[in-house]
Amino acid sequence: MTISGNFVDGYVQTKVGLLDRRIFIDPEIYAKELEQVFGRAWLFVGHETQVPKPNDFMANYMAEDPVLVTRDAKGKLHTFLNMCRHRGNRICRADHGNAPSFMCTYHGWTFSTDGKLVGVPGYKEAYFEELDRSQWGLVEASCDTYKGFIFANWDRQAPSLPNYLSNKKSEIDFMAERPTGEAEVIGGVHRWVMGHNWKFAADNFGSDGYHHPITHGSIRNATVDGKLYNRSVAERLEFRDPLDNMPAGPLRNYYKAHAEFLKKRMGGSLDGQNQILGSVFTVFPNVSFNCSRYAVRVWHPRGPDKTEVWAYCLVDKSAPQDVKNAMRNHITQTFGPSGNLEQDDASNWIQSTQTAKGFISPKYVQNLQLGLNHEEDASVNETGQRGLYHRWAKLMDAPSWSAIPDWDQIVTSPSSSVRKTHVTVRQVSN
Ligand code: FES
Ligand code: FE
Secondary structure (H helix, E strand, O other), rough: OOOOOOOOOOOOOOOEEOOOOOHHOOOOHHHHHHHHHHHOEEEEEEHHHOOOOOOOOEEEEEEOOOEEEEEEOOEEEEEEEEEOOOOOOOOOOOOOEEEEEEEEEOOOOOEOOOOEEEEEOOOOOOOOOOHHHHHHHOOEEEEEOHHHEEEEOOOOOOOOOHHOOOOOOHHHHHHHEOOEEEEEHHHEEEEEEOOOHHHHHHHHHHHHOOOHHOOOHHHOOOOOOOOOOOOOOHOOOOOHHHHHHHHHHHHHHHHHHOOOHHHHHHOOOOOOOOOOOOOEEOOOOOEEEEEEEOOOOOOOOOOOOEEEEEEEEEEOOOOHHHHHHHHHHHHHHHOOOOOOOHHHHHHHHHHHHHHOOOOOOHHOOOOOOOOOOOOOOOOOOOOHHHHHHHHHHHHOOOOOHHHHOOOHHHHOOOOHHHHHOOOOOOOOOO
């Protein structure tokens, strides 16, 4: 297929809540989004606690491009393309570690943790000192942090990170500020590949409160203490004390002991809050945060119908070890390759992507009209998803960032999990 027409009000019609299904499957659209979206947006590349010391490094990806996040000898953070400037070999194959320099395994060009080319075999005898080493350092992206979360961007014209994050900063605060101090990433990164377009995951975590009682129906019929119920759809969403939803033991006790902090952080009241730990949300385009389980996941695109998930486990840095262990267990039991909630979600995203591969099915648009024009009144809506796709379409059309002066004004709603109203699903009958 050849791309025809605009994305705003063409492929993506957020004013009427319609999406062309080809945005999830077409190779040309995918190639364009690598350039226009992932080549220009701020992308999450890790957490500062993963590279605490000078010369620490970790490998990651910005979309399909491998990158290396380093803390140089002076303590400054960098994000480089993980690619030797000689013939393009990957300069570092380790996931993480500490090293003052990286020597390419092909011909031995060597780069320091601040990206400089510091070693070239044959520099005198074969290059005759004519190679300008200052021009052949590692390719560097802009790099900035917000409350410990590291983001990088290839486009020097992009808005600053604080402007780009806009109203998501206050949601990230819930992830970063814990009862006993800061958060830290523990363990390695869970990684796995799934057969769906990355946007399904990003939009689901962005604000799909609609799917909970159905997709996660089986888990909502169970309790953390192992009892099983046969709840109606409405009952599955009934407000319960969120701390009672925590596994009994160190984790529940820890949060109960810090209930005052959590209450204050929520603005003073817990009434009607079904997630006092914070919300589930996506920072455009592809990093999602689940504050109720302190899980972070990145949806790395791997082609139009494949996503490589990278899942991080964040715990309270100063919490007792048994609480940290309970937090890690809670994350991996619910989200991650074996997580009971994760598998519910992925199954639907895979089917929703794969059905778009046919000849007939892409001719039919997707419906994204939940709560449209009733944003204030609808008990659950798809406002956040409409915002995400509107941002995506804007970047797909825009020749440069200067064509999107209203980036931070694009309407998105808080995810359903922080809505102060009691969440019910009137639209669905059991
Ligand atoms: Fe790295 Fe030749 S490709 S030194
Ligand atoms: Fe889900």
